[in-house]
């Protein structure tokens with residue numbers, strides 16, 4: 243484990259690279275031989291740290307394809323993994339097309355107009371995959387029939403300095419098992435696969451066709467897909483809390499902090515801002531060195547629990563910017579003790595997914611939200 247200066251031992255995240263590796267191994271087994279992994283490392287690898295994650299995936303897991311949200315992220319990944327393929331899922335202002343080309347990055351193309359503008363801004367050929375909007379309603383070519391879609395793709399292919407290497411789409415509800423939603427995803431999948439086939443019949447065969455996200459990979463993987471764009475499940479979290487993920491996939495990130503202060507309060511004493519918590523009896527209260535500026539949401543005030551020596555202790559009153567208080571009446575706790583906000587301790591475990599449910603969001607937002615102030619400590623890199 244990387245050594246931390248003692249004064250930094252306030253709030254930190256441990257990122258288990260060996261667990262990341264185990265998750266990837268399981269995901270690879272889900273996929274057919276014809277489907278590779280495009281590791282989604284946008285948003286600083288969902289808050290896990292894109293440099294370490296990319297290097298580990300590339301060097302130790304044999305993953306050579308990365309997806310990011312923008313050009314800055316793409317250029318960073320180019321530095322970490324000079325030989326990798328890098329795909330930008332989202333929007334790059336067309337004025338930067340020459341940089342996309344210069345760094346040998348692949349851009350998602352979301353409309354003919356956008357394709358034209360990109361091409362105008364690069365003197366050399368730029369690689370791209372064309373995005374189809376088959377039901378997400380976000381970006382991409384939108385048509386009633388795959389034939390019309392194929393026609394537009396053919397026109398995009400005629401644009402000088404654009405090299406179209408694939409087509410892709412994005413599922414809106416692959417993380418749902420209701421009959422209606424499964425049918426919806428079936429239609430999205432059929433639309434893009436039909437478009438691909440129509441182009442094939444016109445003697446246009448793209449190297450890549452991709453539509454699976456984590457949920458697609460776990461619940462409906464399809465050998466027609468040349469790449470699976472896997473994000474959340476690689477980090478060990480659920481695309482949807484209500485659906486199981488394959489056994490052995492575990493969270494990669496653990497978040498810890500320390501107890502700075504322990505005191506006894508009497509019945510009637512108030513804890514934290516707003517006096518939202520009043521002790522109803524004599525209690526032992528510990529102050530923990532983490533707050534909403536670290537990404538531990540204020541919405542967890544009086545709701546969240548923290549593991550202290552393997553036991554759950556409830557937050558008393560409001561989460562502050564840098565600190566919060568918990569009820570440690572039933573555990574041995576003293577200043578300097580390490581506590582777990584997200585992760586395993588003893589037999590118990592608090593997951594990002596569990597915290598997310600407490601305040602009406604998803605695990606994705608919890609891990610992405612662990613702020614820059616929280617140092618990432620990497621473990622298990624050489625397992």
Ligand SMILES: *Cc1c(COP(=O)(O)O)cnc(C)c1O
Pocket residue numbers: 282284331412454455456457471472473474475481
């Ligand atoms: C973020 C993203 C993904 C990854 O989704 P997960 O649910 O995290 O697997 C895949 N494709 C696109 C287009 C995305 O924006």
